[in-house]
Amino acid sequence: MPEIERPAPAYQQVVTHLREQIDSGALAPGDPLPSATELARDWGVSRPTAQRAINTLAAEKLIETRPGQVARVKGSPKPLHRSGMDRAVATRKTGKIYGDTGEYARIVAAELTEAPADVAEVLGIEPGAQAIRRLRITFSRDDKPLSASTSWYDGALAERAPLLLVPERIVKGSWGYLEEVTGQRAVVGRDAIDVRLATEADALALGLTLPAAVKEASTILRTGDQVVIEYGVSVSGPGRVSVYDYEL
Structure with a gap:
């Protein structure tokens, strides 16, 4: 049974x-939402508070409301662009990097290679030194390509973390696996998001027709003493919404 906690407002x-x-x-598109009366009963809040929650979801265009009818989850919502933060939170909560979203990934490359200068700088290794590169394509539950992402790791980890060089999914996520084998825990993340024109490689991976715009998100996960666990760059096509929830 859900319970109200403080300090966030009940609604x-x-x-x-x-x-x-x-x-x-x-809750899938077309599914009915609990009524204000049902929410008030289940959460132990007033009916106006429950109605405010419904109104908020309607304002966010997540549900459809009509007079005299039950509110329903809005049909054909735009897929979400899931940031590194989203993936990290999902891993912490569920032990699975994709949680229960229905998304899945195919690892199309897992190799040791020379680190490009920008990657080397983030990882704190010499340019041209060995780095582990994992390239994956993420698909929706209906098998549509959503994003192409490349994760980079210090090549010195190859012996301690051999699964990083296997082109297969790691259910708990690569950095979750690294925490397990190295004992280094990621506690700080930074996402940077930009928009640019798609390259031919982007178009091939995501099924885009050029010219097209893509969203590029870079994520750096660090330990408490600022050691970089993972550096990743993810590219997604148009039509995906980025949503961030935060407290002020």
Whole structure:
């Protein structure tokens, strides 16, 4: 049974819970939302508070409301662009990098290679030194390519973390696996997002027709003493929404 916690406002906690269910697919397009009366009873809040939560979801265009009818999850929502933060939180909560979203990845490359200058700088190794490169394509539950991402690691980890060089998925995520084998825990993440024109490689990976715009997100995960666990760059095509929830 869900319970209200402090300090977040009660209605916002209800919104967050329902939004997560919609994002994960637990509530699919067309599914009915609990009524304000049902939410008030289940959460132990007033009916106006429950109605405010419903109104908030409607304002965010996640649900459709019509007078005299039950609210329903909005059909054909734009897929979300999931940042490094999203993946990290999913791994912490569920032990799976994709949680229950229905998304999945195919690893198309896993190799030792010379580190480009920008990668070397982030990883704190010499340019041209060996680095581990993992390239994956992420697909939606209906098998559409959503993003192409490349993760980089210090090549010195190859012996201690041999699965990084195997072109197969690591269910807990690469950095979750690294935490397990090295004992180094990622506690700080930084995402930087930009927009640029797609390259031919982007178009091939994501099924785009050029010219097209893509969103490029770079993620750096560090330990408490600033050791870089993973440096990743993800590219996604148009039509994906980036959503960030935060407290002020």
